[in-house]
Amino acid sequence: MNDEELTKFQKDVFDKKLQRNHITAFKEVLVLECDEYDETNAIKGVNFEAFCAFMRILIRKLKMEICWTVLRKFDYDDQLNILQSKWDDHSIEPEELMEARSFELRQSCLAFLNDLFNTHKNDKSQKFDLAAFDRVFATTETGVCPWNVTRETLYERGQEQGRG
Numbered sequence: 001m002n003d004e005e006l007t008k009f010q011k012d013v014f015d016k017k018l019q020r021n022h023i024t025a026f027k028e029v030l031v032l033e034c035d036e037y038d039e040t041n042a043i044k045g046v047n048f049e050a051f052c053a054f055m056r057i058l059i060r061k062l063k064m065e066i067c068w069t070v071l072r073k074f075d076y077d078d079q080l081n082i083l084q085s086k087w088d089d090h091s092i093e094p095e096e097l098m099e100a101r102s103f104e105l106r107q108s109c110l111a112f113l114n115d116l117f118n119t120h121k122n123d124k125s126q127k128f129d130l131a132a133f134d135r136v137f138a139t140t141e142t143g144v145c146p147w148n149v150t151r152e153t154l155y156e157r158g159q160e161q162g163r164g
Contacts, residue, residue: 001046003045006018006026026054030054037050055067
């Protein structure tokens with residue numbers, strides 16, 4: 001996204017105007033936080049990797065409501081599925097559609113997943129157990145997975161750490 005597209009994105013998603021100095025500061029943070037994003041990229045705009053890095057920063061800072069606002073703007077539901085009404089015009093039978101779904105991962109993605117699973121697998125069994133699964137997909141510093149979050153869970157974790 002170039003600067004004009006970033007401004008439009010900000011207005012469309014958050015209904016706020018994005019100032020030029022905020023765009024510059026945003027890109028400076030991305031240069032520091034994203035290995036695949038440098039000053040040359042910043043001149044061109046914000047690429048996909050940099051945008052994903054920014055979402056990770058927000059999650060680390062427990063600003064998940066911003067991520068959810070973006071996802072909801074693009075019609076994702078609570079299970080991170082795009083609302084069917086946005087992509088299904090009923091021109092293809094459901095059975096045929098189910099058979100047609102496939103995707104291919106880039107080599108860099110496969111390498112990332114392999115490293116991730118090897119890092120978190122059980123050393124004794126060499127398997128990826130449920131505890132490892134929860135560690136990988138935890139979205140908070142306290143290790144809470146999004147599918148396990150309740151108000152009580154967040155409250156209890158805060159109490160254990162002396163917050164609250």
